[in-house]
Amino acid sequence: DAKTTQPPSMDCAEGRAANLPCNHSTISGNEYVYWYRQIHSQGPQYIIHGLKNNETNEMASLIITEDRKSSTLILPHATLRDTAVYYCIVRFHYGQNFVFGPGTRLSVLP
Amino acid sequence: KAGVTQTPRYLIKTRGQQVTLSCSPISGHRSVSWYQQTPGQGLQFLFEYFSETQRNKGNFPGRFSGRQFSNSRSEMNVSTLELGDSALYLCASSLPGTGGGETQYFGPGTRLLVL
Numbered sequence: 001d002a003k004t005t006q007p008p009s010m011d012c013a014e015g016r017a018a019n020l021p022c023n024h025s026t027i028s029g030n031e032y033v034y035w036y037r038q039i040h041s042q043g044p045q046y047i048i049h050g051l052k053n054n055e056t057n058e059m060a061s062l063i064i065t066e067d068r069k070s071s072t073l074i075l076p077h078a079t080l081r082d083t084a085v086y087y088c089i090v091r092f093h094y095g096q097n098f099v100f101g102p103g104t105r106l107s108v109l110p
Numbered sequence: 111k112a113g114v115t116q117t118p119r120y121l122i123k124t125r126g127q128q129v130t131l132s133c134s135p136i137s138g139h140r141s142v143s144w145y146q147q148t149p150g151q152g153l154q155f156l157f158e159y160f161s162e163t164q165r166n167k168g169n170f171p172g173r174f175s176g177r178q179f180s181n182s183r184s185e186m187n188v189s190t191l192e193l194g195d196s197a198l199y200l201c202a203s204s205l206p207g208t209g210g211g212e213t214q215y216f217g218p219g220t221r222l223l224v225l
Contacts, residue, residue, distance in 0.1 A: 034213070043114070043200050043216035044153070087153075097143060097166050098202075098214060100153035 003027065004088045009105040018075040020104050022088030025069040031092055033064060035073045037084040038103070044087065047073065078108045111137060114203050114217035122223045128189040131220045135182050135203030141165070142184040143214060144176060147198040159184055196224045
């Protein structure tokens with residue numbers, strides 16, 4: 001079973017920041033938080049991952065709470081092309097497969 | 111650098127047949143994982159290969175098998191196809207042992223329809 005809980009759907013206005021929450025209250029100390037997205041039955045696309053510290057790349061920012069029990073993926077300026085299902089996954093550093101939950105379906109509205 | 115490629119992209123088979131799907135990982139990546147995605151069950155892990163050895167296996171029947179070649183390319187085989195095997199089959203590659211976690215990069219998938 002997935003170790004994460006995400007809202008099933010969210011809406012966001014185009015040009016605004018999209019903040020996608022994820023709860024992972026049972027995360028262990030050496031488990032990473034990964035985010036992927038899947039656009040209309042294409043292969044999942046890697047977005048970002050982190051362990052303890054907040055992370056930022058060209059696509060998004062990942063904010064992990066100090067107790068690591070939850071995190072938020074931030075798309076700073078959402079576009080229509082960001083409409084997708086977003087998956088939050090926790091897993092060990094290596095040797096463990098990804099367990100995907102149902103994710104959050106983000107709809108970016110014009 | 112080219113991404114993960116999967117062939118064929120679409121496939122139609124009939125019940126009882128078998129099928130072989132192919133995956134070419136990103137150059138330099140040595141781990142290949144396979145996933146099945148269906149509307150009812152979502153994305154489910156099938157198995158992972160690293161250095162030609164199966165390193166991890168999901169909860170699927172023995173009809174589902176795979177292998178990895180010395181060049182890291184991988185194939186998965188499904189024998190005695192059932193209607194429920196209709197799905198999007200996804201392959202992902204990663205570079206084990208790199209710092210910061212083994213990020214998996216997914217291919218576009220092979221869509222299999224069993225009639």
